């Protein structure tokens with residue numbers, strides 16, 4: 097099992113030129129289901145995978161992704177979106193599932209009914225948005241306090257979890273014999289318009305998907321020295 101895992105991790109590379117072979121929908125959906133099992137902050141799963149299948153929209157998306165080689169040749173293009181405003185809907189779903197299972201720990205219930213709304217909302221006119229970080233910083237002098245107060249904190253939080261789902265998706269695709277190219281080289285304003293996203297939703301990254309062509313891998317893997325990436329204290 098460990099060997100299989102390392103084989104998938106080692107063979108996943110960013111591919112920038114794809115064969116025209118289609119990606120079967122069942123493969124794509126199986127991999128998206130796997131991606132949805134990625135860990136997420138408070139298990140809120142604030143992500144969405146949008147397959148840009150419509151040809152006119154795809155042409156526009158290619159332009160939005162700067163017509164990079166990967167996007168020009170990939171048979172499938174996904175937008176991986178993070179919707180931080182879906183916290184309430186998803187929180188309610190979590191509570192509903194817990195209740196349908198018959199029991200919920202009181203601490204878990206309290207967490208989802210009081211702590212999560214406190215993190216994700218800032219009151220009328222964003223009033224709490226100003227005070228929450230100040231109070232949080234003060235409290236942190238006396239006891240450990242997470243910094244989950246501002247809209248920026250929430251934004252970072254939702255992108256972090258969505259990027260983990262994206263990484264899981266890339267590995268799942270590789271395990272099925274498919275390749276991908278994650279892209280943050282795109283115009284975020286035009287992407288929002290194309291996908292009809294609200295102000296609280298953003299594309300985390302685009303993902304070109306397909307089978308690698310012989311020209312797809314641009315160079316051997318480059319890794320930083322172990323001493324730069326790992327230490328003990």
Ligand SMILES: Cc1cc2nc3c(=O)[nH]c(=O)nc-3n(C[C@H](O)[C@H](O)[C@H](O)COP(=O)(O)O)c2cc1C
Nearest residue numbers: 108109110111112164277278279280281282301317
């Ligand atoms: C968030 C993110 C954004 C990226 N954006 C682009 C991009 O716009 N275009 C591109 O060709 N590669 C992009 N890459 C791919 C990286 O360049 C690539 O992962 C890195 O060079 C390491 O290569 P490897 O993935 O083959 O190991 C991106 C990767 C990540 C994680």
